[in-house]
Amino acid sequence: MANTQYPESYYAASANAVPPRPVLQDDVETDVCVIGAGYTGLSSALFLLENGFRVTVLEAAKVGFGASGRNGGQIVNSYSRDIDVIERTVGPKQAQLLGEMAFEGGRIIRERVARYNIQCDLKDGGVFAALSAKQMGHLESQKRLWERFGHTQLELMDQRRIREVVGCDQYVGGMLDMSGGHIHPLNLALGEAAAVESLGGTIYEQSPAERIERGANPVVHTPQGKVRARFIIVAGNAYLGNLVPELAAKSMPCGTQVITTEPLGDELAKALLPQDYCVEDCNYLLDYYRLTADKRLIFGGGVVYGARDPANIEAIIRPKMLKAFPQLKDVKIDYAWTGNFLLTLSRLPQVGRLGDNIYYSQGCSGHGVTYTHLAGKVLAEALRGQAERFDAFADLPHYPFPGGQLLRTPFAALGAWYYGLRDKYGL
Incomplete structure (x- = not known):
């Protein structure tokens, strides 16, 4: 089985030491299966664990392997398209709610760093x-x-x-x-993963999601195991591949x-x-x-x-x-x-639900460090039945790229x- 390591980056070379994490080799049951151990997945897992959910995180490579561990490390507020563009697109009411959330992600990062004593060179x-x-x-x-x-x-x-x-x-x-x-982005992800585990969450590395069996109790299949859950959060972003074809078509x-x-x-x-x-x-x-x-x-x-x-x-x-x-x-x-x-074509994040129990957030369009932390909170709220903020994102219009994937x-x-x-x- 493939053992995917971090790219040869400065972040990987200066990462904090972490314990090895297991490969999923069993059949497990949980409340929420999170696919992807980047910022979106880790933020979702933390908020859910803090609210009493059992959480299992599946990561195809290593924690923070994708954009979360490779980005410029800058805490930048708002979205890739700013609030005025959103207001012209969806009107003042929805834009007001999205505008109020535009500066929340940075506050969440600082709160996480303080609460869990994450060493990530925050400036x-x-x-x-x-x-x-x-x-x-x-x-x-x-x-x-x-x-x-x-x-x-x-x-x-x-x-x-x-x-x-x-x-x-x-x-x-x-x-x-x-x-x-700014922060050391990989060390932020590693610190958040340690926080997930400190609250009883489980993270499996080198355990890519190969197939989602949809239904009332969906099942995520990996090469050597599977996870049965009440809910799934899809948080693979640019590294999701074609696991969920309807998400790949619009990004x-x-x-x-x-x-x-x-x-x-x-x-x-x-x-x-x-x-x-x-x-x-x-x-x-x-x-x-x-x-x-x-x-x-x-x-x-x-x-x-x-x-x-x-x-x-x-x-x-x-x-x-x-x-x-x-x-x-x-x-x-x-x-x-x-x-x-x-x-995404609109350069706004895509948030939504497939059926009754598969939730997703993707498409930060280069503006993800703060948004992903907000997204985790918004997804966790939706799973708890508080969907107003989730719906504000989910109702944003999105379109496929002209000419399709070709x-x-x-x-x-x-x-x-x-x-x-x-x-x-x-x-």
């Missing part, structure tokens, strides 16, 4: 950096929008002010969100690339990011970066539609890093990896090319 402060006057105008509008929904930890920064927090001369201004921040796995430098030392690290905030720019195809606890720079960006692994990740990302920080031209890159996220990749790539031109020429 406060995230910067949105504007490359043009148009982008700065968007940030001004975004600040007003977020403040309308009660989010007030925001500061607009002019060119002088942003240079105090980012040692880069290409930005005309930005916005600082002190409820944003597309995409790859993003990340590099990590050698340790920079205190002086150079402080020159780049004096307050140790994380940064993302305001381009459609955005770049993002931050410092690690041992003073490396993590820099990510780029999208590969269809989730192919590029032959040379450093060749794609290093020029982006040097454009922001030319002083790093002689710095060695110690790690380079790719990871997949799940894109043409979705070139269609999305064409759209990215168009927006890349807009970014390049400031349109």
Whole structure:
């Protein structure tokens, strides 16, 4: 049987030590079977366990193997499409409820870190950096929008002010969100998994879900065992495959690339990011970066539609890093990896129920660290019979990619090319 290990990333190399977890080799019964031990699955499991459910988690590889353990590690509020877009799509009533939830995920992360003493290098402060006057105008509008929904930890920064927090001369201004921040994402997932087990939950690794037998008491089959449950939560996102065909039809796995430098030392690290905030720019195809606890720079960006692994990740990302920080031209890159996220056509998450007892959340569209933690709470509420917040997400309209699975990749790539031109020429 395959034994899938973590990719050779900085996160895997610096992960906290954890005990080995078993492979499912028996037939077990539980209240809820969660498929996927990433943030969505772990958050769901924690909220359910805290409310008295028996929970079994199935993971095809290792805890945090997918996007949860490979992402840029940034705590960014709201959704990939902001609340104003949602409001135009579904109207003010539904948008109000979704807007009230838009800043909850970051609070859940901090609460989990504090309650379960998770060692994941949590730092406060995230910067949105504007490359043009148009982008700065968007940030001004975004600040007003977020403040309308009660989010007030925001500061607009002019060119002088942003240079105090980012040692880069290409930005005309930005916005600082002190409820944003950054974490070691794999260590957050590992800490949440330990919390699940501390509450009596069971996590099986190297135990991929191969088939779901639907019915009044659904059964999830793995290569060597099966789980019979009252409810199933499908939380595989970009790594779900075709386990649930109706979910695969309306989403597309995409790859993003990340590099990590050698340790920079205190002086150079402080020159780049004096307050140790994380940064993302305001381009459609955005770049993002931050410092690690041992003073490396993590820099990510780029999208590969269809989730192919590029032959040379450093060749794609290093020029982006040097454009922001030319002083790093002689710095060695110690790690380079790719990871997949799940894109939807609307760029809004897909939440719903199949039949009476199979629940799912997927399609964070590159905005998943905070949303997945909220999703776990919303799914747990629905299983407890409190479905108002679940329904607010479930009622969002979603559409298949034009041309189906055959043409979705070139269609999305064409759209990215168009927006890349807009970014390049400031349109």
